[in-house]
Amino acid sequence: MLYVVGLGLGNEKDVSVRGLEAIRRCAHVYLEHYTSVLGVDCEALEAFYGCRVTLADREFVEERVDGMLHQAREADVAFLVVGDPFGATTHTDLLLRAREEQVDYEIVHNASIINAVGCCGLQLYNFGMCVSMVFFTDTWKPDSFYDKLAVNRRNGMHTLVLLDIKVKEPNMEQLARGRKVYEPARFMTVNVALEQMMEVERTRGEALYGTDTFVVGLARVGQPSQMIKYGPISELARHEFGAPLHSLIIPAPDHTLHESERDMLRSFR
């Protein structure tokens, strides 16, 4: 049996009791380690579960999944995912493979950033599609988020902006010389995300938002040191949010907000 277990957002104790019981039954435990990270490291998980946890990076998930499914036919195997198992496309692919290979699986759900952002007071049912913000390079500045944000804002919906994470990315220069050397992990800050948003607004020029647009910056949602700040882009672009992970919300236009949304946001001013 393959258990796909969501770990939630904070530390080793955010797993559900059902999830913990499943993990402790398993012969092999893998932790998906490239679409998100917890506030604690792998050793903390191992100490709490009482078993070895193998880190599964992008390479693992793309190349060695068949081996894991093979193991799951003979024994209980846990594939741990930060947040909820369905936060990332990759995991749908894993389940499709499991179905094809007729490997039984069980999902253990947990909180995802997608529902935990409700902590800022904006109503979850009023969010439109999520957008992703990737690290811009000199030659690659994808701006498709702008059109999605436009649809959401023009229809009175909030937008969650998921910020780029680079864990175990190979250094391209070294790779060209045949050496696999990994870059240090990078997590996009609210500040960088807002800078890039303003850069795209200058190019597109549709005045979808400006430095005076109020947004919500969030850091470490679901962890004890969680931080939520509501303010204009100009202010939040300079605010120090501290350790990762960061997230960003562009609320629906102010006049469309509910009273309780407005009250709660104001308390994070």
Next chain:
Amino acid sequence: MLYVVGLGLGNEKDVSVRGLEAIRRCAHVYLEHYTSVLGVDCEALEAFYGCRVTLADREFVEERVDGMLHQAREADVAFLVVGDPFGATTHTDLLLRAREEQVDYEIVHNASIINAVGCCGLQLYNFGMCVSMVFFTDTWKPDSFYDKLAVNRRNGMHTLVLLDIKVKEPNMEQLARGRKVYEPARFMTVNVALEQMMEVERTRGEALYGTDTFVVGLARVGQPSQMIKYGPISELARHEFGAPLHSLIIPAPDHTLHESERDMLRSFR
């Protein structure tokens, strides 16, 4: 301290380890009991937590919240919510009251139907705003969901339809005679939701969807007996989904679906 603890969607073991530790520390434990229900009853929770759990119905939440906040100033109090604490507006109001009264609170997140519906294979980041479907009466057939669904569908977004729940609703006839008698609990089925959708489509006549539109019916998401069916409205309107809770998804138009979304949906045909 007030702990607002999400219980997840299935049974007593879907609470997180952190949530369970908090509950077991508390002098008073309340279970919010009118916006959603678990797959197990209150006794199962009491047995697992080892403490008394008081059911908090709508009346309680609207009238006796101040008493609970007062208790939370002197002792540890847990307010349990099925799913995630931010699934319902009411709980934002509770936290606003707590902030006003300067009562410390801590949120323990969990899975919500809003992220757990990812189990059908549709990508969470591609959902637009949620809509609610309430039980129609002869004189009250609210159709505002239709406009929201139109925005979502025309912009390539999926729509989660949250189905009405009536727990402990007073019987109006008896109430008029000064007696408080409660109606039996009612949970909207996928079948009723689809019938009502078709009724509204006939009135509005914009051909936003028809009996041949493919939708996803879900029952008991996150529970062992979970059921997911993908098919045309005509077919799902007659399908027996069994015990509550039910949910419904109107996917984005077919040509906008990702390949993995299409593959996963097909497996629920």
